[in-house]
Amino acid sequence: MPPLAQKAIRADVHLEILTGCPASHSPNLGFGRSKPEWESDTMTGTLITSEVDFEAAGKHSGFLRVPHSVHRSAYGWLPVPVVSIRNGDGPTLVLTGGTHGDEYEGQIAISNLARDLAPDEICGRVILLPMLNAPAAEAGLRTSPVDGGNLNRLLPGDARGGPTEMIAHYVEDVLMPMADYAVDLHSGGSSLFYPPTLLRGEGHGADERAALLGMQAAFDLPFAWVFTSGGGRQSTARTVMGAANRHGVVTVMAELGGAGVVTPDILARTERGLRRVLHALGMLPDYVPDQAQGTRELNVHGSIYAYDKGVFEPLKAIGDDVMEGDIVGRIHHPQTPVMAPTEIVSPYTGIVLCQRALAQVVRGDAVFQIAADGKSDQS
Numbered sequence: 001m002p003p004l005a006q007k008a009i010r011a012d013v014h015l016e017i018l019t020g021c022p023a024s025h026s027p028n029l030g031f032g033r034s035k036p037e038w039e040s041d042t043m044t045g046t047l048i049t050s051e052v053d054f055e056a057a058g059k060h061s062g063f064l065r066v067p068h069s070v071h072r073s074a075y076g077w078l079p080v081p082v083v084s085i086r087n088g089d090g091p092t093l094v095l096t097g098g099t100h101g102d103e104y105e106g107q108i109a110i111s112n113l114a115r116d117l118a119p120d121e122i123c124g125r126v127i128l129l130p131m132l133n134a135p136a137a138e139a140g141l142r143t144s145p146v147d148g149g150n151l152n153r154l155l156p157g158d159a160r161g162g163p164t165e166m167i168a169h170y171v172e173d174v175l176m177p178m179a180d181y182a183v184d185l186h187s188g189g190s191s192l193f194y195p196p197t198l199l200r201g202e203g204h205g206a207d208e209r210a211a212l213l214g215m216q217a218a219f220d221l222p223f224a225w226v227f228t229s230g231g232g233r234q235s236t237a238r239t240v241m242g243a244a245n246r247h248g249v250v251t252v253m254a255e256l257g258g259a260g261v262v263t264p265d266i267l268a269r270t271e272r273g274l275r276r277v278l279h280a281l282g283m284l285p286d287y288v289p290d291q292a293q294g295t296r297e298l299n300v301h302g303s304i305y306a307y308d309k310g311v312f313e314p315l316k317a318i319g320d321d322v323m324e325g326d327i328v329g330r331i332h333h334p335q336t337p338v339m340a341p342t343e344i345v346s347p348y349t350g351i352v353l354c355q356r357a358l359a360q361v362v363r364g365d366a367v368f369q370i371a372a373d374g375k376s377d378q379s
C-alpha cells in the first residue's frame with residue numbers, strides 16, 4: 001500500500017458528473033485497491049476477517065467476523081453485515097450506519113441501497129455497513145451489550161481489545177485506508193431528536209473544502225452543522241469521522257431524527273440524499289437529481305443541561321430562536337407537587353438544533369443543543 005500521503009484528495013472527482021465508467025476515469029487507482037484481503041489483515045493486525053472480497057467486481061454480501069469466544073460458542077464470531085458493490089473505475093465510498101445501535105434511518109437507508117443498487121449502475125466501489133456496531137444494533141442500544149462499548153468514542157480502536165474496540169480498529173486500519181469518501185449516518189438515538197442535519201468540517205485546504213461543500217450540496221439536508229475546528233490528518237477525534245480524517249478521506253456525517261423511532265419523511269430525505277451524493281461523486285451517473293432545496297449552515301454553541309432530577313418540560317422546539325437568559329424549559333417534581341419546577345435558562349443565543357426526546361432527566365442530561373447561523377467558510 002502506498003503511504004497515506006500519496007492518497008490525494010481529488011476535488012475534481014466529486015463534482016464531475018459522468019455518463020459512464022470509462023477506463024480513463026480512474027482517479028484513485030492504486031490507492032489500496034490491489035492488495036488481497038488476507039494481506040491487509042496480516043498488515044493491520046486485525047483479527048476480524050471479511051467474508052466479502054472488497055477487490056471483487058459485482059455485488060457481494062456477507063459478514064465481518066468479529067471473533068467472540070464465549071461459553072455457548074467457543075469458536076464463534078459476531079456478525080457485522082457488509083455489502084460491497086464494485087464496477088469499473090471510480091472512487092470508493094464507505095457508507096456506515098448503526099454506529100450507534102439505536103439510530104435507525106441509516107440502518108434502513110443503507111440496507112435499501114444494498115438491495116437496490118445494481119453493480120452496473122455504479123462507477124467505483126460502495127462498501128455498505130448498515131449495522132457497524134452490530135451487537136448494539138441488534139439490541140437497539142447506543143452502546144454494545146457485549147462490552148459496553150460506544151463505537152463512536154473508541155476509534156482508533158484496538159486490534160486486541162473487546163469486540164467494539166476491534167470493530168473500531170477495523171474501521172480505522174482496514175476500511176478507511178480503502179476509502180476516498182465516507183458517510184456515517186447517525187440520529188439522536190433514544191434520548192435526542194435532530195432535524196435532518198449534515199455534519200462536516202470546514203476542510204483543510206481548498207480541495208477538501210470544495211469536496212465537502214459538494215457533498216453537502218448533494219445531500220441537500222435542511223441543516224448543516226459545520227465544525228470550526230478539528231479534522232484533518234492530525235484529528236484526535238475518537239469517531240468514525242475522525243478515522244476518516246486521519247486517512248485523508250473526505251467525510252461527512254448526518255444526524256437524522258432520533259427518539260428511537262423511524263420518521264418516514266426523514267428516511268426519504270436520507271435515501272434521496274445518498275443517491276444524490278453518489279451521483280455527485282460520479283458513482284451513480286445515470287441518476288437524475290431533482291431540484292436542491294438548500295441547506296442552512298450552523299455552528300453549534302453548545303448544549304443546555306439539566307441540573308436537577310425530574311420531568312423535563314420543553315418550552316422551545318427545534319428551530320425556535322433562543323436568547324441568552326431565556327427560560328427554555330422546566331424540570332417538574334411531581335413527587336413533591338408543592339415544589340416549584342426548576343427553570344432551565346439558556347446560556348446561548350441562537351436556534352434550537354436538537355432536543356431531548358425523553359421526559360425524565362437527571363443532572364448532566366443534555367436537553368437542548370443551541371446553534372447559530374454559520375460564519376465559517378463561505379467567504
Ligand SMILES: [Zn+2]
Binds near residue numbers: 100152187189
Ligand atoms: Zn449516533
